[in-house]
Amino acid sequence: MEKNNMKILLHYFAKFRKSIILGVVGIFVLSLFLLPTPFITRYIIDDLIPNKNTTMLISLLLILLLFIILQKVISYLTSYIFIKINSKIIIDLRSDLLKKILMMKVREKEQFTTGYLISRIQDDTKALQSLFVNSFAGILREILKFIFGFIALLYLDVKLALITFSLLPVYIMLTYHYTVKIKQKSSDTYEKTALMTSQLEESLSLSDVFKIFGKEILGVEKYHTRLIDNYTSYMELSRNVILNGVLPVFILDLIPIIIIGIGGLRIIEGTFTLGSLVAFTNFISFIFGPANRIIGTNIQIQQGLVALDRVVKFWNIQAEESGTKTLQKIRNIEFDNVSFRYPQSPDKIVIQDLNLEIMDCNCIGLKGISGKGKSTVAKLMLRLYSPQSGLIKINGLDIMEYDVNNIRNKIGYVAQEPLLMNDSILNNVLLGLDKDKEAELSFDDKKLMAMKALDLSSAGFVYELPDGIFYQVKNYGDSLSVGQKQRIAIARVLINQPDVIILDEATANLDSESEAKIFETFNRLAKDIITIIISHDMKILSNCDKIIEL
Numbered sequence: 001m002e003k004n005n006m007k008i009l010l011h012y013f014a015k016f017r018k019s020i021i022l023g024v025v026g027i028f029v030l031s032l033f034l035l036p037t038p039f040i041t042r043y044i045i046d047d048l049i050p051n052k053n054t055t056m057l058i059s060l061l062l063i064l065l066l067f068i069i070l071q072k073v074i075s076y077l078t079s080y081i082f083i084k085i086n087s088k089i090i091i092d093l094r095s096d097l098l099k100k101i102l103m104m105k106v107r108e109k110e111q112f113t114t115g116y117l118i119s120r121i122q123d124d125t126k127a128l129q130s131l132f133v134n135s136f137a138g139i140l141r142e143i144l145k146f147i148f149g150f151i152a153l154l155y156l157d158v159k160l161a162l163i164t165f166s167l168l169p170v171y172i173m174l175t176y177h178y179t180v181k182i183k184q185k186s187s188d189t190y191e192k193t194a195l196m197t198s199q200l201e202e203s204l205s206l207s208d209v210f211k212i213f214g215k216e217i218l219g220v221e222k223y224h225t226r227l228i229d230n231y232t233s234y235m236e237l238s239r240n241v242i243l244n245g246v247l248p249v250f251i252l253d254l255i256p257i258i259i260i261g262i263g264g265l266r267i268i269e270g271t272f273t274l275g276s277l278v279a280f281t282n283f284i285s286f287i288f289g290p291a292n293r294i295i296g297t298n299i300q301i302q303q304g305l306v307a308l309d310r311v312v313k314f315w316n317i318q319a320e321e322s323g324t325k326t327l328q329k330i331r332n333i334e335f336d337n338v339s340f341r342y343p344q345s346p347d348k349i350v351i352q353d354l355n356l357e358i359m360d361c362n363c364i365g366l367k368g369i370s371g372k373g374k375s376t377v378a379k380l381m382l383r384l385y386s387p388q389s390g391l392i393k394i395n396g397l398d399i400m401e402y403d404v405n406n407i408r409n410k411i412g413y414v415a416q417e418p419l420l421m422n423d424s425i426l427n428n429v430l431l432g433l434d435k436d437k438e439a440e441l442s443f444d445d446k447k448l449m450a451m452k453a454l455d456l457s458s459a460g461f462v463y464e465l466p467d468g469i470f471y472q473v474k475n476y477g478d479s480l481s482v483g484q485k486q487r488i489a490i491a492r493v494l495i496n497q498p499d500v501i502i503l504d505e506a507t508a509n510l511d512s513e514s515e516a517k518i519f520e521t522f523n524r525l526a527k528d529i530i531t532i533i534i535s536h537d538m539k540i541l542s543n544c545d546k547i548i549e550l
């Protein structure tokens with residue numbers, strides 16, 4: 001394990017130091033309780049029963065009973081402590097990982113698909129559990145038990161012990177073989193299950209598209225292929241699970257026959273006692289049980305290390321860098337010989353030597369054919385990407401000098417395809433509000449502001465929905481029309497009273513009446529703010545003081 005990886009993991013354990021110590025002590029006390037039982041049993045069988053010592057027999061049985069009760073109590077407590085610590089660490093890891101991912105630069109995040117990131121956050125953190133303290137404490141306990149069993153068997157009878165040990169390598173080899181196979185096959189099955197689920201999601205989400213083309217059966221066929229894939233790998237997994245339950249266990253079943261056979265003959269000869277034979281068979285489980293569990297945990301730890309490597313990669317990705325200067329009011333924006341290509345397609349120049357000036361005007365139109373780079377210009381202003389050459393300046397100063405959140409607070413962007421949160425309309429509008437301002441306001445004030453913003457964006461339809469502004473948006477806004485989503489998205493920007501508002505085809509889906517009302521709002525606000533309208537529609541662009549063609 002790399003040192004840095006270990007450091008990151010240790011950081012998460014530090015908080016639970018005390019509980020971890022308590023749990024580890026519990027595990028060791030637990031193994032101590034296991035050890036004397038076979039010897040006490042031997043003593044009862046060989047001494048107390050033949051000598052008819054009833055009093056001692058009863059007291060020893062009571063002691064054994066007490067051992068069992070204590071064992072169960074400690075076992076409950078340690079399991080509970082460890083499950084609690086593990087679950088809490090997973091909460092911390094998952095939230096931190098999501099935070100890391102959300103704080104990344106857009107260009108870093110674009111390298112990964114959403115499905116990949118979900119699997120990193122959900123599955124890898126789960127696999128990391130095998131690296132938690134209880135696995136290591138568990139292995140240590142099994143090693144202790146193994147050593148104790150090994151010595152006890154030799155102490156009870158060297159010859160029988162050696163016969164038993166000779167079967168151990170075969171048992172270990174078989175167990176190891178099947179444990180590795182099962183792990184491989186189950187990760188294969190996991191992957192096939194994920195593919196199956198995502199296909200089912202596609203078949204259901206695109207049901208209307210399939211229907212329009214009369215191809216419902218295509219949706220079923222695609223899912224069926226995934227079902228068969230999943231079945232094949234599940235059967236492979238099951239075959240190994242069944243064999244694992246049969247072959248190594250065959251060795252375990254063989255041992256008592258051999259031991260009872262040889263031991264029985266020795267008792268008849270008078271060179272061995274019945275109590276020793278019972279103790280011996282008890283101690284056999286002390287070496288075979290731990291061997292099995294050590295192999296299992298070891299393989300889990302290996303997988304955990306692989307998961308840790310993947311998770312730590314995200315720790316090393318730099319968060320978005322930010323300048324320190326604060327913006328008071330945006331008066332002008334300038335593009336100075338700006339050239340840009342998306343990091344994902346470095347061969348294609350999207351914007352070349354662009355010069356533009358947004359200055360001394362309240363409304364500016366941006367026009368150009370589809371795919372020309374209009375939305376990209378907006379994203380550059382928001383600093384979601386940085387140009388490869390040239391400068392973008394706000395109030396004469398390079399945009400990189402300003403605090404990045406400050407810029408995004410002052411520039412409101414209404415995207416071409418607005419996405420809403422699966423939350424109430426109110427909370428969707430409040431998303432636009434600066435977090436410092438939001439913290440100072442009462443709920444009623446915020447509600448009032450949201451209602452005012454909805455009014456300005458001509459979103460009166462909201463009050464006709466069930467629950468009004470508390471209406472719950474589902475599936476990122478599926479239950480609303482595109483025009484309705486756009487109006488909520490405009491309100492989400494207006495509520496923060498930014499200095500610049502960029503409308504990226506933001507009214508393209510609206511009827512002319514709603515559109516006119518929104519532009520009336522913008523004309524009214526126009527004295528104080530800069531509006532940038534991205535559109536193909538000359539009628540809309542005619543509202544602007546200046547039109548720039550890309």
Ligand SMILES: Nc1ncnc2c1ncn2[C@@H]1O[C@H](COP(=O)(O)OP(=O)(O)OP(=O)(O)O)[C@@H](O)[C@H]1O
Pocket residue numbers: 110342343344345350368369370371372373374375376377416
């Ligand atoms: N994330 C991205 N990665 C790689 N290329 C991209 C990305 N986003 C956009 N592009 C490409 O950049 C070019 C400009 O895209 P942009 O979205 O800015 O165009 P647009 O002028 O807004 O078009 P439209 O009018 O259709 O909205 C397009 O050719 C597009 O394929």
Ligand SMILES: [Mg+2]
Pocket residue numbers: 374375376416504
């Ligand atoms: Mg666009």
